[in-house]
Amino acid sequence: MLRTTRHARHLLSTAGALLVLSSLAACGDDGYLPPVSRNDAAIPPGVDGGLGAIDTGMSTGPSGLPCDVAMVLSTYCSSCHGSTPAGGAYNSMMTRDQLLANSTSRPGMTVLDVAVARMMDGSMPPAPATVPAADIATISTWQSAGAPAGSCEMPTDPFAGPDTCTSGTMWTGGNRESELMHPGLACIDCHTSMREGPYLYVAGTVYASGREVPDCNGIRSTGADPVTVEITDATGYVLTLYPNAAGNFLDEDIPLTFPVSARVLYQGRERRMAAPITNGDCNSCHTLRGAMGAPGRIVVP
Ligand code: HEC
Ligand code: HEC
Ligand code: HEC
Known part of the structure; x- marks a missing residue:
């Protein structure tokens, strides 16, 4: 299987090295071992580089949000508005409480109101990222219904530990x-x-x-x-x-x-x-x- 283009190059350079170095094959310098063997040597047997220990991100914490709303926020907003704001954002939008808090940028509005307005005018997320109209509708429909509490769990924030x-x-x-x-x-x-x-x-x-x-x-x-x-x-x-x-x-x-x-x-x-x-x-x-x-x-x- 072609895993990365580097592997193709490795096969070529390994073959070349073997031709040139065949008379030195017993030198034992691991600099001359094929890269695949070096890969194996660097990771002890039985340790797969962490795959067995993947936290799939699906362990959870309560958000107070319905699942469809949580899913849209998690997909399009959480890279900047996660529980540790990033990308220049200053607020988190991972829970219902955070969405119903007062907006910093527009006094008198909730963060949710501003979120819906800015998704609709295309200014959030910042260009060139876009959110499909159906996903914007998920948030605005929930807002119009008075933002009723849901019981979906948000993925654990991987940046909090x-x-x-x-x-x-x-x-x-x-x-x-x-x-x-x-x-x-x-x-x-x-x-x-x-x-x-x-x-x-x-x-x-x-x-x-x-x-x-x-x-x-x-x-x-x-x-x-x-x-x-x-x-x-x-x-x-x-x-x-x-x-x-x-x-x-x-x-x-x-x-x-x-x-x-x-x-x-x-x-x-x-x-x-x-x-x-x-x-x-x-x-x-x-x-x-x-x-x-x-x-x-x-x-x-
Ligand atoms: C602290 C400096 C440093 C860092 C950080 C570093 N490298 Fe290197 N890398 C080197 C040096 C020096 C060489 C050449 C070593 C030699 O020729 O013996 C090299 C060589 C390589 C090679 C050539 C190996 C080959 O088999 O042809 C690859 C591929 C590579 N680095 C990948 C990476 C990747 C991927 C990262 C980041 C995850 C990385 N390096 C980070 C210094 C670094
Ligand atoms: C690439 C980073 C990034 C992404 C992704 C992003 N934002 Fe933002 N957001 C920002 C930055 C930076 C600010 C502050 C500057 C500004 O208001 O334009 C901000 C501000 C906001 C504010 C204003 C908060 C307040 O208190 O007034 C809201 C609401 C908002 N974003 C909603 C969203 C929504 C909804 C999404 C996902 C659909 C989203 N953002 C995705 C970077 C991002
Ligand atoms: C110049 C700095 C910078 C470089 C270089 C950079 N990133 Fe990012 N990355 C960011 C910032 C800032 C964010 C958060 C805002 C956003 O999503 O745009 C981010 C967010 C991300 C996220 C989403 C974070 C999350 O878990 O929610 C992924 C995935 C990512 N980057 C992958 C990459 C990959 C892959 C590369 C290399 C090809 C890369 N980044 C290079 C600055 C950088």
Whole structure:
């Protein structure tokens, strides 16, 4: 199966290395081992890079919202209006109480009133993200009915917990070249400043929670319905990447036209970045605590 374009390149470079190095095959320098073996060596047997420990995001907390309303807010608004506001937003919209609170921007109105007005005038979420008319209607119909309490549970906020390393395994190889290296660190920034390592168009790490420490291995993409990172570039080209055993995903081969948008898909759920970005170094913003307005790590949906 073609998992990423890098694997095709690996097969070629491994074959080449074997030809050249066949007479040195017993040298034992793991720098010459095929990358696949190095991948296996970096992750102890039985540890799948965290997949077994995925918090699917479906464990729950009470929101007081009907489920259809919670679903729209979770899909289109929570990347900025989660329980830790991000992307320049200052308010959370994860519970009925938060929606019925007074608006900061428009005194005399509730947050819900402003939310409906701004979804209708297209100013929320900020362009170019849009919400389908049927989903706007879900919110406005609920508002018109007096916002009756519901009993849906909101997905747990992955950015609310303590600093952690969910996989329980860390990268310990220093700057040894590997696609598994330094999960959680800013790949492109380091390669550029050290003038070493391949040129990468996009690279980053997917985690089980939003608060994973640097060098902690993230979530590996396995199985029939794997964790998928989808990048859509400015020309509309859609690149699909699968996180490796360290949770890292990277594009070394296919040029992209920036700005790009991104979302992570798993088992029919998604987490999407509302605003396109001009920098493919995902972990430079998606740090332990989040930089440049990002809420924290890139999290499996
Ligand atoms: C990419 C980030 C982002 C997303 C996604 C987003 N917002 Fe916002 N939102 C902001 C920012 C930044 C502000 C503050 C600046 C402003 O008001 O334009 C804001 C302000 C608001 C306010 C004003 C709150 C107040 O107290 O007056 C409401 C209401 C709102 N957003 C509703 C929504 C709704 C509803 C969605 C989803 C359909 C949404 N937003 C999605 C970034 C976002
Ligand atoms: C320049 C900083 C920056 C870079 C680089 C960046 N992001 Fe983001 N990301 C943000 C901000 C800010 C938000 C929150 C506002 C929004 O959704 O636009 C966000 C939100 C997200 C979310 C939704 C968060 C959630 O869990 O609700 C995902 C998924 C995401 N980014 C993936 C990516 C991927 C994949 C890359 C690399 C291709 C990337 N980001 C690169 C700043 C960045
Ligand atoms: C602290 C600096 C640093 C960080 C952070 C870093 N790298 Fe590297 N990377 C290097 C250096 C240095 C090399 C070249 C090492 C060598 O030639 O021995 C390299 C090489 C590589 C290679 C080439 C390996 C091969 O088999 O051809 C890949 C792929 C790679 N890095 C991916 C990544 C990814 C993905 C990330 C982020 C998750 C990352 N790197 C983060 C320094 C870094």
